[in-house]
Amino acid sequence: MEPAHWPSEHSDALRDYFLKGLSYAEIGRQINARFGTAYTRNAVVGRAKRLGLIVQVRMTSPSIVPVLPSGACLILPHRPALLNLPPKSAMKPAAQVKLRCVGVQPRLVPLVELAAEDCRYPYGGDKDGEEITFCGHPSEPGSSYCTPHARLTRRAGAGSARVAGPVVLRLVSAA
DNA sequence: CCCTGATTCGC
DNA sequence: GCGAATCAGG
Numbered sequence: 311m312e313p314a315h316w317p318s319e320h321s322d323a324l325r326d327y328f329l330k331g332l333s334y335a336e337i338g339r340q341i342n343a344r345f346g347t348a349y350t351r352n353a354v355v356g357r358a359k360r361l362g363l364i365v366q367v368r369m370t371s372p373s374i375v376p377v378l379p380s381g382a383c384l385i386l387p388h389r390p391a392l393l394n395l396p397p398k399s400a401m402k403p404a405a406q407v408k409l410r411c412v413g414v415q416p417r418l419v420p421l422v423e424l425a426a427e428d429c430r431y432p433y434g435g436d437k438d439g440e441e442i443t444f445c446g447h448p449s450e451p452g453s454s455y456c457t458p459h460a461r462l463t464r465r466a467g468a469g470s471a472r473v474a475g476p477v478v479l480r481l482v483s484a485a
Numbered sequence: 486c487c488c489t490g491a492t493t494c495g496c
Numbered sequence: 497g498c499g500a501a502t503c504a505g506g
Contacts, residue, residue, distance in 0.1 A: 335489060353499050
């Protein structure tokens with residue numbers, strides 16, 4: 311990794327997605343797809359936190375209430391009904407966020423030319439006003455995506471990449 | 486089992 | 497500051 315620091319574009323995208331309500335994993339995948347990076351969701355979370363997007367609730371155990379005035383009780387005098395920032399929970403607008411970027415070359419088929427068996431994997435949804443095209447690769451039966459995209463929707467790296475594991479410590483009982 | 490969120494810790 | 501490892505919940 312050359313850039314030890316997040317480019318502003320990445321941070322901007324992160325903030326955008328974050329405020330949009332996407333999950334960290336999705337944000338990470340989106341950013342990775344768009345910029346060709348390899349941020350893990352951990353990285354996204356960590357970055358988001360450091361960036362100040364994440365609400366840090368400082369709840370230390372002891373003495374949550376520093377002072378307890380005999381008469382004055384500050385029991386939430388104000389009730390801000392709605393906050394500017396959407397709560398990290400209770401929101402699922404982007405149910406199925408499409409992903410992109412895989413080792414595949416999308417045919418970028420326009421919607422009008424998209425066949426029934428073509429992988430409906432959106433490309434170009436990054437920028438507003440940009441034409442959205444689709445992967446167009448033959449999709450798996452029963453799925454709307456081609457193999458790589460279908461699996462991209464799921465987990466990454468796994469699948470046929472179970473190598474590089476923690477070795478197979480094999481005891482050679484040579485004698 | 487899979488997923489995600491959030492924190493901690495070493496680099 | 498960065499991100500992997502790790503823990504915790506669904």
